[in-house]
Amino acid sequence: MSEAIAGLPPPPPGKPPRDASAVIVFRRVSTGVEVFWLEREQRLSFAGGFYAFPGGKVDAADAKVPVQGASGDDARLIVTAARELFEETGLLVARGPEVAELDVFRKALLGGADFGAGLTERGLQLFASDFRVAGRWVTPPYLPVRFDARFFLVEAPEGQLASVWPGELASGEWIRPGEALQRWEQGSALLHPPNLHALRVMAGFTSSDDAVARLSNPPWCENHLARHIEFQRGVHIVPLLTPTLPPATHTNAYLLGTKELLIVDPGSPDDDECQKLVTVVHELMADGYEPKAIVLSHHHGDHVGGVKFVSEALKLPVWAHARTADRAPVKVARLLADGERLTLDGPLPMTWKVLHTPGHAAGHLCLVDERSRAGIVGDMVSTVSTIVIDPPEGDMAVYLKQLERLRELPLGALYPSHGPVISDGVAKLEEYLAHRAWREAKVLEAVRSFSLPVGLDEIVPRAYDDVGAFIWPLAERNTVAILHKLVGEARVLAHEGKFRAA
Numbered sequence: 001m002s003e004a005i006a007g008l009p010p011p012p013p014g015k016p017p018r019d020a021s022a023v024i025v026f027r028r029v030s031t032g033v034e035v036f037w038l039e040r041e042q043r044l045s046f047a048g049g050f051y052a053f054p055g056g057k058v059d060a061a062d063a064k065v066p067v068q069g070a071s072g073d074d075a076r077l078i079v080t081a082a083r084e085l086f087e088e089t090g091l092l093v094a095r096g097p098e099v100a101e102l103d104v105f106r107k108a109l110l111g112g113a114d115f116g117a118g119l120t121e122r123g124l125q126l127f128a129s130d131f132r133v134a135g136r137w138v139t140p141p142y143l144p145v146r147f148d149a150r151f152f153l154v155e156a157p158e159g160q161l162a163s164v165w166p167g168e169l170a171s172g173e174w175i176r177p178g179e180a181l182q183r184w185e186q187g188s189a190l191l192h193p194p195n196l197h198a199l200r201v202m203a204g205f206t207s208s209d210d211a212v213a214r215l216s217n218p219p220w221c222e223n224h225l226a227r228h229i230e231f232q233r234g235v236h237i238v239p240l241l242t243p244t245l246p247p248a249t250h251t252n253a254y255l256l257g258t259k260e261l262l263i264v265d266p267g268s269p270d271d272d273e274c275q276k277l278v279t280v281v282h283e284l285m286a287d288g289y290e291p292k293a294i295v296l297s298h299h300h301g302d303h304v305g306g307v308k309f310v311s312e313a314l315k316l317p318v319w320a321h322a323r324t325a326d327r328a329p330v331k332v333a334r335l336l337a338d339g340e341r342l343t344l345d346g347p348l349p350m351t352w353k354v355l356h357t358p359g360h361a362a363g364h365l366c367l368v369d370e371r372s373r374a375g376i377v378g379d380m381v382s383t384v385s386t387i388v389i390d391p392p393e394g395d396m397a398v399y400l401k402q403l404e405r406l407r408e409l410p411l412g413a414l415y416p417s418h419g420p421v422i423s424d425g426v427a428k429l430e431e432y433l434a435h436r437a438w439r440e441a442k443v444l445e446a447v448r449s450f451s452l453p454v455g456l457d458e459i460v461p462r463a464y465d466d467v468g469a470f471i472w473p474l475a476e477r478n479t480v481a482i483l484h485k486l487v488g489e490a491r492v493l494a495h496e497g498k499f500r501a502a
Helices: 060-064 072-089 102-110 115-121 177-186 193-203 208-215 271-286 307-314 396-407 425-448 456-463 469-488
Strands: 018-029 032-040 055-057 132-138 147-155 169-175 229-232 235-241 250-256 260-264 290-295 318-320 341-344 350-356 365-369 375-378 414-416 492-495 498-501
Touching: 018 072, 018 193, 032 072, 032 177, 032 193, 055 072, 060 072, 060 115, 072 102, 072 115, 072 147, 072 169, 102 115, 132 193, 132 208, 147 193, 147 208, 169 177, 177 193, 193 208, 193 229, 235 271, 250 271, 250 414, 260 271, 260 341, 271 290, 271 307, 290 307, 396 425, 396 469, 414 425, 425 456, 425 469, 425 498, 456 469, 469 492
Parallel strands: 018 147, 260 290, 290 318, 375 414
Antiparallel strands: 018 032, 018 055, 032 169, 132 147, 229 235, 235 250, 250 260, 341 350, 350 365, 365 375, 492 498
């Protein structure tokens, strides 16, 4: 991504969140309780690679299934919870005669059979009292897919075995909540706020009544939206509305550390947006956190728009690369260089290695946590669109070299400036490099398709015939960057703004 470019249409309005249900299913063991959690497949558009509890969106047919003790939306959400739990784990929370072949019912359901009809056929009924309402969470608006999810606490039926079948889920297991939280602290299990909150509650389980009360009243929430988002220990995200390139609407500010904090990219020029970030920092300070400095990934307006407001509000110095400092809207107190290490004290000490990664911007920096291998990658990648390489500062050859450099590192999750976190960082970098190579081949093919030298107005429609024309002003900047690279490699010749194959 990059700063907004004149002539592009505004991003489409966000879609309202879809109704969904999720199930915190547990069983009692000698050491307390275990919960059954799932690892979602990396390829999924929503929360790919994250760990979560069974659940999914409401289907129209769910409204037709009766629930004893509930009606209307309450019943519909319980049906969704029961159906999704059964589909994803094989656990069927229904009363009636014992069913000998649950796998047959499950297979039929996954094949498109009607859940209600299957229950009736087997003499089974759903009861609202088996599904304890345990909170409501709404996916924040910066994410491309949104849900309004009702959570339920459910005790696993005795005698049934939980299992995960291949499909949208990579794995599933019974686990002690404390062990699950340890994996989150290590960065090996990414969690969305509702699942993190649920694990913290279940780690202190004493009774279902107590758990339901605490699950239903999470801290740092307003209108069912989480103000504190910490996908892994020591990496908080605060998305801020910014004038950036559509379809993105936000730039992610990051708060790094478990006591000492670095604030990365307060990008919004709107004071009210920046105040949201300041408020979260103040809330963390009340819990013992200590802000140390603001770090800028690069100088583009959607990354530095709020740096003056935030630095003054929190009385913090600003750190950046020299090629960012010479264009930053505030004085930069410390120049960061490739290879430096930024050490943060705390219950879980963190050391972030500074990587100078030019190509998109001359002073672009990434930060990599030496323990978890998480990468704060700015505008090297995005999960909502492509990254614009805009000459003369943007250099495609340099940018690709830096992507390759990142790919060779033992990276874990990647945290981009625009869009959701990427659980498998190396796979995303491979995808980006493959896409860039494919687009470069399209540009070269477009140039070769003409016998005479041609301009951008003829190259872009052919090189970008797979996207709508409204994207072409943006695509033109990337095309210029690709052509500069091809000229530098002597595969294309340039003269007076026209290009021909060498």
